[in-house]
Amino acid sequence: MELVAANLSLQEVQQKMHTIQVAHSHDTNAMHREEMNRLQDELLKTRSRLDERDNEIKILEKRYRDSVREKEEILEEKSAKINRLANELETAQNKLVSGETSKLKEKVFQLTSERNTAREQVKDLGKPQRGNLCSVVINWRVNANSTRDPTSPGKLATLKEIVHSYKQNIHKLSQLKEEVTKRDKRIEQYRKQESELQLKLEEQRDVEMKLNSRVFVLQNKLDLLGSSSDGELLDEYKQQNDS
Secondary structure (H helix, E strand, O other): OHHHHHHHHHHHHHHHHHHHHHHHHHHHHHHHHHHHHHHHHHHHHHHHHHHHHHHHHHHHHHHHHHHHHHHHHHHHHHHHHHHHHHHHHHHHHHHHHHHHHHHHHHHHHHHHHHHHHHHHHHHHHHHHHHHHHHHHHHHHHHHHHHHOOOOOHHHHHHHHHHHHHHHHHHHHHHHHHHHHHHHHHHHHHHHHHHHHHHHHHHHHHHHHHHHHHHHHHHHHHHHHHHHOOHHHHHHHHHHHHHO
């Protein structure tokens, strides 16, 4: 009886142990599944964050490439513009120095010579004619008083011719004076044009200096762009965007 009771007791204990083992096994499997699910969720979240970072990096790289391409296009455009302006400036300077300025100087010299000649002609026509007319009139009066025949046709004709010639010379003198005045004005205009061209030449030289300065700055930027690595440019671009 005791043996039977002991066997029953042992069987009961074994049954309980089996029940406990089964329950523990179920609990362990549940905990394992829960941990696996948690790890899988965290892995998915990590992958999602990595994908987002990867997309951000791709966007930054694209923006960087676009920025570099835009800078290169701007530099090419500015360089072409600078070269065009430099060529135009050189052409304008050559034209101004070799052509227009020398022509203006020649024209001013020619007009000055013509003006001086005209002034001498005015002096030659003015003083002698007035002196000749006065002397002829005085001689005519003396002769008329000595002959007591002031109305002699021959003497009157001579006096009329002298007066007519004098009036013609006075008219020529007036025309010459007008011509001198016109030439003086033309000389003044040419001198004004020469001064304006000289001023434009100085302005062009100032523009050339500014362009040379801009070329120097752009060349430095090009050298900096060429010497910097892609990583450095990307870091600089990120810093500029973050700031």
